[in-house]
Amino acid sequence: MLKTLVSLNYPSSKIEIIVVNDESNDGTGEICNHYASRYPQIRVFNRPKSSTKAAALNFGVQHARGEIIATFNADSVPESEALLKALKYFEDPTVAAVQGRICSINANENMLTRFLSYEGAVQYEAYMQGKDRLNLFVGLVGTCQSIRRSVLEEIGGWNGRSLSEDVELLLRLTERDYAIKYASDART
Secondary structure (H helix, E strand, C coil): CHHHHHCCCCCCCCCCEEEEEECCCCCHHHHHHHHHHHCCCEEEEEECCCCCHHHHHHHHHHHCCCCEEEECCCCCCCCCCHHHHHHHHHHCCCEEEEEEECCCCCCCCCHHHHHHHHHHHHHHHHHHHHHHHCCCCCCCCCCCEEEEHHHHHHCCCCCCCCCCHHHHHHHHHHHCCCEEEEEEEEEC
């Protein structure tokens, strides 16, 4: 994941890669620290106590400086243009958040992975894109998503007690009539 993030087509002087090491004990911290020693755009922060993904995200945002906060799960492999493609949607000042497309990396491995890949394609390319074009609310899925820091701060960040931080955040954004766009071309 870190290898992919440092390879994104984005100026290295403008990108911050915030890694939240959430009380791991499997060598993850050492791997992250190794990458941080080689790439100045990576900063690793250790949480002394693990709780929820939402709490880890809030912890990470406290250390970030940018106006647009993009989140990727550790098992995501974003395409090199994913960040640039997502950021173009924020040129519209009414857009609060952007959800990119999740694609299967092993779609052609066997019949099951192919079927699951088709299911994902329908979910994103028909359902999410259709909702976006009809100006209905677009869902957030927890990875390959971006949000304006100012909006995130206004709504109080992620709910640190929620186990479904993406849906909970979506509900609060929708409740306040914030625009969320689907970015089919920003893929992980």
